[in-house]
Amino acid sequence: MSDQAMNALREKFPNRLQENVLMRNYTTIHAGGKADALLIAQDAVELEHFVRQVWELNLPLLVLGSGSNILISDKGVRGVVIINHAHNIQIHQQQERYEVHAEAGALMGKAAKLAINRHLSGLEWAATLPGTVGGAVYGNAGCFGKETADNFLRAEILHRNNGKTIFSKEEMAFEYRSSILKRNLVECVLLSAWFSVIPGDYEQSMQQVETYHERRLENQPFGPSMGSIFRNPQGDKAGRMIEMVGLKGKKIGGAEISAQHGNFILNSSDGSAQDIWELIQLIETHVCQQFGIYLHPEIQLIGDWDENIMKQFDTYQTVQEHA
Numbered sequence: 001m002s003d004q005a006m007n008a009l010r011e012k013f014p015n016r017l018q019e020n021v022l023m024r025n026y027t028t029i030h031a032g033g034k035a036d037a038l039l040i041a042q043d044a045v046e047l048e049h050f051v052r053q054v055w056e057l058n059l060p061l062l063v064l065g066s067g068s069n070i071l072i073s074d075k076g077v078r079g080v081v082i083i084n085h086a087h088n089i090q091i092h093q094q095q096e097r098y099e100v101h102a103e104a105g106a107l108m109g110k111a112a113k114l115a116i117n118r119h120l121s122g123l124e125w126a127a128t129l130p131g132t133v134g135g136a137v138y139g140n141a142g143c144f145g146k147e148t149a150d151n152f153l154r155a156e157i158l159h160r161n162n163g164k165t166i167f168s169k170e171e172m173a174f175e176y177r178s179s180i181l182k183r184n185l186v187e188c189v190l191l192s193a194w195f196s197v198i199p200g201d202y203e204q205s206m207q208q209v210e211t212y213h214e215r216r217l218e219n220q221p222f223g224p225s226m227g228s229i230f231r232n233p234q235g236d237k238a239g240r241m242i243e244m245v246g247l248k249g250k251k252i253g254g255a256e257i258s259a260q261h262g263n264f265i266l267n268s269s270d271g272s273a274q275d276i277w278e279l280i281q282l283i284e285t286h287v288c289q290q291f292g293i294y295l296h297p298e299i300q301l302i303g304d305w306d307e308n309i310m311k312q313f314d315t316y317q318t319v320q321e322h323a
């Protein structure tokens, strides 16, 4: 970022602006270089204020929640990163209907547990999901046969051109692990979202959450990761395919394909984002050779990646079958 832009930021955010911040500390895979500038929004008012100011300066902006679904380049991120800690959650009753209203920086798991504590059911599937409401809506996160879109009612969005506006479920255009936000069709930031829940039985809900928790403990490896790297292709499992091509346990630098679950890459000993990217490429090449398809990545590459890497990644995201 230019000196002029940095000075403008220093002026706008005295005492709050952090410079040259290592992003590995803000991602669950513990990899990634430095962001030029970083702001931590402690509440919804700050989030909105920070976003508007950065847009006013015409600087590149990245809003992050828990950083659990992204791989940031070792060269870092140009522009401003806002870490969203706006985490207020409220439960409203509208006649017979109940709604959970959560700010985008609230953890999905917390929203689910709060609803359960109020004897409300429907979000149990999300109780063990890592990450924030913002990340979950953006990527239509899901597990155990459910996804964010199932409970989603509407969201408050800060739109660069139109200001604050409410997006309906239709306007979010959810697809498998995607929404209109992820498909980059609008430049906006999610401020909060409403989810539907219904009266339920506390004990039953807790039992269900316990089952999900045990399933995660059984199936998912422990350690710094981004969760599943690839979507499951139709009729198959990415993890099984990676196992079939003999890559479970494969290491590059400090990163490794989990020996327990092929669809997880672990940053086991200070691996770089490049190590992780090379493992992703290795998987794509081997799976393509044996099965004739590219696996579609669930994660996003973020920041200052070489152009040829971004092009390759786009290929994986668009050309799924008959590669």
Ligand SMILES: Cc1cc2nc3c(=O)[nH]c(=O)nc-3n(C[C@H](O)[C@H](O)[C@H](O)COP(=O)(O)OP(=O)(O)OC[C@H]3O[C@@H](n4cnc5c(N)ncnc54)[C@H](O)[C@@H]3O)c2cc1C
Pocket: 028, 062, 063, 064, 065, 066, 067, 068, 069, 070, 084, 104, 105, 129, 130, 131, 132, 133, 134, 135, 136, 137, 138, 139, 140, 141, 142, 143, 181, 188, 189, 190, 191, 220, 225, 226, 227, 228, 300
């Ligand atoms: C161990 C582990 C298990 C996982 N299991 C699952 C699983 O079962 N199912 C699943 O779907 N995912 C899973 N994930 C991936 C991840 O937890 C989810 O995708 C989660 O919803 C991401 O939320 P986040 O806050 O971490 O988003 P981040 O990684 O911070 O951000 C992801 C994207 O969302 C955007 N974003 C975040 N907040 C906003 C906002 N307020 N406005 C606009 N854009 C925003 C970011 O810019 C970024 O592009 C797992 C990850 C881990 C590490």
